[in-house]
Amino acid sequence: MTTTMPAGLAIRPLTTADAAAVTALMADCERVDLGEVVIEEADLVGDWQRPSFDIGADTLAVLDGDRLVGYAEVYQGRRAEAYVHPDHRGRGIGTALLGWTRRRAREVGSDLVGQTVPERAVDAVNLLRHHGYTPLWTSWVLELPAGAAIPVAPLPAGYAIRPYRPGEERAAYRTIEDAFAEWPDRTPTRYEDWAAGVLDRPGFRPEQLLVVGHGDEIVGACHLLDTDGDAWVNQLAVRADQRGRGLARALLAEAFGAARSRGARRAQLSTDSRTGALDLYRHVGMHVTTTLTHLAAHP
Secondary structure, eight states: OOOOOOTTOEEEOOOGGGHHHHHHHHHHHHHHHTSSOOOOHHHHHHHHTOTTOOHHHHEEEEEETTEEEEEEEEETTTEEEEEEOGGGTTSSHHHHHHHHHHHHHHHTTOSOEEEEEETTOHHHHHHHHHTTOEEEEEEEEEEEOTTOOOOOOOOOTTEEEEEOOTTOHHHHHHHHHHHHTTSTTOOOOOHHHHHHHTTTSTTOOGGGEEEEEETTEEEEEEEEEEETTEEEEEEEEEOGGGTTSSHHHHHHHHHHHHHHHTTOSOEEEEEETTTOOHHHHHHTTOEEEEEEEEEEEOO
């Protein structure tokens, strides 16, 4: 089945050369839907270079002449993203992209496909609900504001936080993956995909991947991004048998302090209702700035 767009618009798959145009499109959408821009081109480069992602089959660009006005992608048949430039909304582009994401999910054999949208993007939420999507979980973006006190979080004896060392990549990945695997409705992440978005992300430095060591073991990890004067905690995990010792709080405090020493004004992260971690982040002084909903449907 073909994807039909309003008259005058063309469609094609994306290529890696489109990263800057997609970043600009997403930034324009975020200014309207979030009130600020959080996307960076490096985010897309890292995601698109994952071995499990086929940019030629998993993406669709919508063009008005040479201008990108819409875009969608589907990752592993489960997680969809779709953006329509604010100047081109109300033309049926979003509905067409939604239909394409469902067809792509069916093509790869997925039985569920969903999108995470800000609650303030009422038109997007209503569009998904109109097409049979129902909420599965709630997500929040939190921040530690500029100038806020960094929590004091001493480590128990025998533990140390430090940047990862070459050769510890798979141990850090395993710690993160095992922790995230506890979430319901989550597709496992292969090491190669994780490395593409972390170690091979443009601009990665060893100090952005902090680990908690206990003897010769890695029992916790935190991936921190420096983003234009802000810091973003991308991943935070502590091994199940090591929880309750304050390691996650200590990792956050170390990450916040390291980011501030590099010039970050504030720190941000995202969590959702599957993790049960919202109170942890509030207890270290963070507060919710954005609420989002993940809605899903059968393709």
